[in-house]
Structures are given as C-alpha cells and as structure tokens.
Amino acid sequence: MTWEDVAAERQQHRAKTIAEVQPAVPGVPSELPLNVTAIPRQLLPAEVVTITEQTTEDLVLALANGRLSALAVTQAFLQRAGLACKLTNCITELMPRRALDRAQYLDQYYKDHQKPIGPLHGVPISVKEHIGMKDLDWNAGFVSWVGKTAPKDAFILQLLWNSGAVFYARTTQPQTLMHLETSNNLYGVTVNPFNRSLTCGGSSGGEGALGGMRGSCLGIGTDIGGSIRSPAANQGLFGLRPTSYRLPCGGFAATMLGEEQIVPVVGPISTSLGGIKLFMKSLIDQQPWLHEAALLPFPWKETSSSGTLLRQGQDGRRKLRVGVLTDDGIVKPHPPVLRGLKTLVDKLKVHPDVELVDFPPLRHEHAWSIISSLYFADGGSEEREAIDASGEPWRPLSKFILIDNPNVKKLSVPEVWKWTVEREAYRDAYAAHWNSTASEDGHALDVVLCPVGPGCAPPIDCARYWSYTSQWNLLDYPSIVFPTGLSCQPELDPAETTYTPRNAHDKYNHELYKPETYVDAPISLQLVGRRYEDEKVIEALEMISELADMPEVGI
C-alpha cells in the first residue's frame, strides 16, 4: 500500500463513522464562508444546539437531576461533531456505537439508582487520537504507524470512564505531534472555524477546532510546548497545561517514550472554566498516583472565585498580585494581542482587590535554547524513521521543527546531562526572579498574565514561534489560556508601520501581521502560576473573570 492508499482508507473509515450517526449529520454547502461557527445553528435542530452550547457544568447538572438523558446529549454531540468535521476537518473518527451503548447504560443506571454514576455522568468527552483507545488506531499522525492499535484504554480514559464520561469522538493531530498547528498526510489540514484561512493550532488542534464549533464541551489534549494552549487560545476556549505528574500519561502513542527531560503533560480543553475544574477534580480525586507510579500525591484543592485558596490565612484582605508580562523581549506580540492584554489590564488596574506588577522576562531566548535542545535528544531519529517508513512527505512544520531547527542534534548521554544542569540552573534563576517580586509584606506574585503567542491564530504553516508557551513547559509552571471575549478586527488593530524588528524571529512575526488576515480570530490570554500551583491559577482566573466581568463562555 502506498501512503496515499493508507490515507484514503483512513478517510473512508472516518466518513463511514460519521455516516453512522443518527439522526444524520447534515451536509454542508460546497462554498463556505471563512467563519463557519454560525453554521451549526442554521443546520442543526434547536434542541441539539441548546444541548451542545451549554457549559460542561450545566450539562453535568442537567444530567445529574435527570433533565437530560445521556442518550440525548450523546446524540447531540455526535451530530454536531460530525458537522464540525465537515467544516474544519477536525475528527479522525466518531464512535457512535460505543458512545450510544455507553449512554444507554448510564441512563439505565440512573433509572435504577436514581443518581448519577459519578461526577461526569453522561458528559461527552472528545479525545486527541494518540491517547490510546482499546482496539482503535494509534498512529500519532504518522502514516507508517496506522494499523497499530491500543491494547487497552489509556489510564486517564479509564478514570474518566469511572466518573461517568462518554467517549464519542477522536480528534486530529499533526505529523510528529510536534507542531503548533494540525496537519498530517492522513487527513490534511485542520482549520480554524472562526476563519478557515487560519490554523486551529496544535498539536491538539482537532480538539481546538471541535471545541470552537461546540462539537465538544470538554476534550483531552497533550502539551509539551504549547499543544493544549495554542488550539484552546486559537478558538477562544479554556485550556490548562497542568504541572507535570499531576495527571496520568500512561497509554499514549508517541515517539521518545521514556524521555523525561521535558515532560509532556495531558490536560483539558473546554468551553468553560467549570469544565476545566471538573476534569481535574474528577481525575485527581481518584488518587491516580496509587496506580501510575510517576504521579504526585497532591489532592485537588477546591477553588472558588471568592479566592479561598489565595486568601487562606490572610483574613480575606490580601490583594491578588498579578504580574504582567507583555512582551518576551524577543518577539513583539501583534496588535490584537496587545489590545486584548491592555483591555484586561485596564479593567484590573482600577480594581481594589488586584495589584498589578510589571513582570519582566528573564532570558527567554536561553529558555528556548535549552528546551529545543532537549526536545529531540536523539537528533529526531524516531520521527525521521516514522515519517520515512511510509514514504509520506514531510509536512512543512515537521521540517521546521526537526530539520531547520539548529538545536536538534543527536546528543550523547553526558550532553543530555549538561543540558539538564542548564535547565535546573535556569529554573532556579527563574524562581529567584519570581521571589524578587515580593511585596513588603513578603508576598511574591500569585500569577503572571501574558500572551499565549506572538499573535492570534496564524495562517496555515506559519506557527513558528513557540516561546510564549514553551517557556512555561521548560519551567513546568501550570498555565491556562482563556478568551478575552474579543476578536481580531482590522479597524481596531491596525499594523504598526514604523516598527523596526529586533531580530529574524521578530521580523518574521512582524511581517506576518496584516489586519485583514486575522479577521474574527479570537483574542486569548494566558495566566501562569508557580510550579504545582495549578489550583491557584484556576482560582486567580475565576477572580479575574469576575472582577473584570469577563465572559464565562468563549463563544
């Protein structure tokens, strides 16, 4: 079989699973607008629209009190996900049979016991394809890996299953999993539903596009350099990169298994912050560390917008201290990003419960040298072999990160140690940098507010600057992205005409910006906390959303 045959077979399989959905997924016009997010409301029944546009936490309530059946919810999301795929190419397969069987089981359980089976009873969860599902394909975006199937469900799926989840859709991922976009030779390019000329982001880009279409309210992504946050931000969703070793990563298809210098993490993408919290709490409450030995036994701390964690022991009067990092000193963010940041900062700076502090970057270019030297310590051999085995072409961004990247070298073991020492020295220096923000009463910053990238969702194959997200992977700081409720508007976001770029990266990014290119792209921001302070980051975002009267839902 040629690689084209393999791809054709995978696409036929996908089409077949979409065709199985009942009621049938509507067809779409051959001519599509750039922004396709309004189409589902035109083509789908009102009930389907209503169900799929609820927040995860509202769905949980409706399912728990019997107002909605798991079957109705599952059918609605299957239909909308099928439509989302026709519009953005975000799915690798739907699983209508498995999902409906599961939904019926849950409905029966509810009928028999008059209570939900767990905290996610009946909630449909979409899953990035490399997260293994028993007997289903497990290819990580490589044509040559097609046909490998997972021996069992990944541990995280087992836990979500225990909580009552319904798995119904698997989502696209790029070749190598190492793009901040989503393009491979099996399905082609996944596009951004707000503007189909832009990328959905990646590597969890199928999740991003599906969430942006409201074909998913809660999905699972993975992140080693921005792969949860880029797609969440590009579609105006919430996406959390937790600190490493809080959520289980067993059972994923990927190259470089056993690599620990830069740890990949799994995390949620959701249309609401409530969905993020439900996901984290449901998993961690099951004490996964008793089974996956790499995990840390930190219980999940409850959060609330009244700031119980932040203010604990502070008799309720300490201000939320927010650092603002506007620019990493290497690549200046595009005008819409700066507008989004300024809008939020302007609201916060007049609020009596918030103290804003300028937080300067600390050698972020050095951070990129370290992380990009450690990403492919075998010189990328596994990726090369996996791509070349089928004869499939190299996608442009695989070439960008593996071939054109001067930091990719085949390292010896002592060279890896040397870079690891550099990494720890940098982490210690950053800890000191953060400590240096302490106020007179001894409180350092709670969180740092910053861009998610040097622009909003870029045009296809142009996501070539990772540092606004990979910075926090290197430091292993929890970071969440969230919608500002704003989107790119040419009239509000003119290009800077007199700017002199600082370097080649900055020049590339500067020249990428043309206001009309980005029309309708959501403007998102990122909130970062110290290592292991995942709950604090969420709580701070709850407070900020409330104080700044920000939209709870991203659409």
Added chain:
Amino acid sequence: MTWEDVAAERQQHRAKTIAEVQPAVPGVPSELPLNVTAIPRQLLPAEVVTITEQTTEDLVLALANGRLSALAVTQAFLQRAGLACKLTNCITELMPRRALDRAQYLDQYYKDHQKPIGPLHGVPISVKEHIGMKDLDWNAGFVSWVGKTAPKDAFILQLLWNSGAVFYARTTQPQTLMHLETSNNLYGVTVNPFNRSLTCGGSSGGEGALGGMRGSCLGIGTDIGGSIRSPAANQGLFGLRPTSYRLPCGGFAATMLGEEQIVPVVGPISTSLGGIKLFMKSLIDQQPWLHEAALLPFPWKETSSSGTLLRQGQDGRRKLRVGVLTDDGIVKPHPPVLRGLKTLVDKLKVHPDVELVDFPPLRHEHAWSIISSLYFADGGSEEREAIDASGEPWRPLSKFILIDNPNVKKLSVPEVWKWTVEREAYRDAYAAHWNSTASEDGHALDVVLCPVGPGCAPPIDCARYWSYTSQWNLLDYPSIVFPTGLSCQPELDPAETTYTPRNAHDKYNHELYKPETYVDAPISLQLVGRRYEDEKVIEALEMISELADMPEVGI
C-alpha cells in the same frame, strides 16, 4: 605532585585541624581492641561524655532552655569527633575555628534575645564531605579533584544554618561515592567502631562511624543505592532515605550531575529517631521549593507515636498494617539478620494494634538490572577519568561496581529512554503489587519491614550486594533503618551448615558468614513506605518502637 603526595597533604591538613581542638583530643593506645566504642568514656571528661551521649532532641531542649551553651556542646563534639577519627578514620577535617565562632555567636544571640535562633539552635551537625562548604575541599573521594573548592555552602547547609546548626566536622566518603563501604586513596579505609575488622558501610561511611562513636548526634548523608542506610545500619543508627525531591541537593560534588533516571537523595543519620524528625521538619518548614526548583512543595506533616497520621479519619481504631519481607528471593540474609527480624516480628504479632502480612518480593533481580543499567549510563567515563587523572589505584569496590559490573555500558540516549520505560513499568507493577495487599476494608499495607542488607556490617571490601537497599531507590520509596538493640553473637547466630545457595550472589554471601567474624556488629532493620509517605514511615517506626518496647537510642 604524585597522588601519594596529595593524599599526604590532605592527611596533614586533617591532623592539623584535629590538633587545633581545645581541650586537646586525647591520644589513643597503639594496640586497639576490635570494639572501640567504649574508649571515649575512658578517655574523655565526664561532661563531654554526658553531652555527646544525649539524643538530638534532648540537646535541642537543653540548648533552648539555656542549660547548655552552644560553646560547651560544640567543644564536646569536636573532642569526641577527633577521638573518633583516631579510632576509625572517619573524618576528613574538623572545623574548630568556624564552629566555635558560630557557637559563640549563637550564645550571644541567646543572651541578647533570651530565645534560640531556630529549631536547631546550637546543634552540631556533621557533613559528608562532598556536600559543598564554602572555600573548603570538594573532592568526592577522587585524588584528582582535590583542590577544587565549593564556591558557597550547599543550599541544605544554608537552611540548616538558618535553623541554628553548628558545622564542625566533615566526614569520609569512598572513591567514586559508589561503594557501600568507605575507602579511598586519600585517607584509606574507615572502619566500624563496633568491630574494626568490619566496614562502617558507605558511601556516607564517615557519618556512620562518627555517629557510632557518638562523635555526632546528627549528620548528613546522601543515598543513591543505600549510602545513608548502610552506614546507619552498620553502626546501629537511624538513617532515612527520603523520597526524591523533598530535600535540597544543590551544591554537591559528584560525577554525572544532571543525571535524573535514578535520583540521588540527601538525608539524615542520627543516634535517635527524634534527630531524624528534627532534621526533616527544620528543612521542609523553610519551603526550600521556593528556591530549588526541583523540589516538591509538600509541607512536613507532624508525626507522633500515637499514630495521628496513620489513623487520621479512622477514628483511632485501624491497625497498623505491616508487610514483612524476610528474604528478597535472591540472597538469603545471614542468621543475625533473621534473628533480629524474628525478634521484632514475634513482639509485633501478638500486639492488638498491629497486623502483620507476608509481603513477597516482586522480581527484585529485575529491579537490579534496571537500576544498575541506569547508574552509569555513560559507561562510567566520568569516574574513570576522575580516577585515572591522578594515577591513583582503583579501590576494589570501585572496580567491582564499574568494571566487573556487566550492566555498566555506554548507552545511547534512546537506550536510556528504553531503560526508563522499563523502570516506570516496574514501578507501576510494584504499585499494583502493593495495592494487592489491601484488606477487606480497602487498606493496603502501611509499611514494609525488611532487612537492610544480606548481613550485618561485612568485612572490608565485601559489601557486594546492594539490592536490599537499592530496591527502594529504584522505586523511590522512603526507607528508614533503625537499630533492633541486638548485635551479632556467635553463640546465638550459628552458621547454617546444610544450606544450598540459589545462585552465585547467594553463594558469595553464604560463604561470607562466619559467626565469629561479625561479633558485636549491630543488627538493624529497614522500614519502607510508599513513595512520598516519608512521614508515615517515621510515624510507623515510632509506633513500632513503642509497641515492641525497642531502644530509642542505638548504643
């Protein structure tokens, strides 16, 4: 300079620092008995004996309420440490000037403020030499590294200093730091004070011998395969190998910096369990994770022999569940070890608050393959280079672990990844093994009781079986060793005459055992907990000591 010149210079330096102690360290007879532990009481003033034979926690009290001055305590320990060195060769240098200056400062502080400066006010702490001290030698047991000095105090020393500690003695370590004994070409062999024909253990063997002589009540060791526990056990002391990333490891001289597959840890060796607790709590209460980024932000949980942690939420009635692992299935422990274990088990099994459960080993030979493959992933090049650079000879146990060890190979980065995957698979399997001990009410074992080694302190150069300790390094389980109050007695511990060894390791160990060889060697045992449950291990040992009426102090 030849390596012999370097060694002579180091020994002269040591002699000079011992000679500086006032009142003078007594001379010792040229003919010494095998057991030299009684000599200090014969040669030192009664007050010195009284001070140095207190537990750490009693010393802390006496210093905190002003009954003892820091100066008197420091002088007493300097004297006894100098004597200990003359009898066992356990010191690389004393620091009388630094220590007495510090003690005087603390006494002045106490006088001015009428309170101690911190929880370790005036407590003398001995330090394994590779833990850096500003401007002092930092050689890790290699002749070629002599002359390197630490640019500043290791972070752990800074924290102990904040707590009020007095540093007065630096202790011996073996060539490469990778022996379970202590022998190098700078100072020769450090011997066991209970029986000078036996090893003090290692690699923190200077700490072990010094503690055994009561020349230290609290010292710092490091452990990657048993290096805290072997010397603590060989001298009947308490020694804790904490879970990784709980205590700071920055500023140590060692090969393979940046190696993370098997993480070395630092931990306390003390004459009392109270000393272990004080050490852990004083450090962790300072939130070292805010500065050394690798550390985990677990606060220290208070423990007590009434079992507050173990029984939390169990309304005080749950039994302590102790697994008993008598034999790892590879090398059968010597008769004294089995007698020590049986004595304790017999006491515990009739106690209504304890439930004993047989805990079988799970493929411990596979664990050794993994850990010994990962110890020297560069094939031992750094150690070879560091030894060969000076022309010093290879000590027998350096040769044993680096040259004769079939698992030492120069690995590629992908080979390290492969072994890391094996390690995690084994850790997961062991977690399942531990979970499988759950009782009907859902409680798995709290702790496992087992030997520390296949025998008590072996004759010099015979410590060649690491698995009873390295097993828990591989799993990263906290493990503490403790004295049973018993020691080897030929009449109670006859050799087994009809035993057929299972394999070459077992044969070597079996043939090593001759009852008269081990006379007076302390019999110690090990208590192991699940990863990160350091406090629980301590609490369980407090309960066990109380229930079994075991000696609190090891001498």
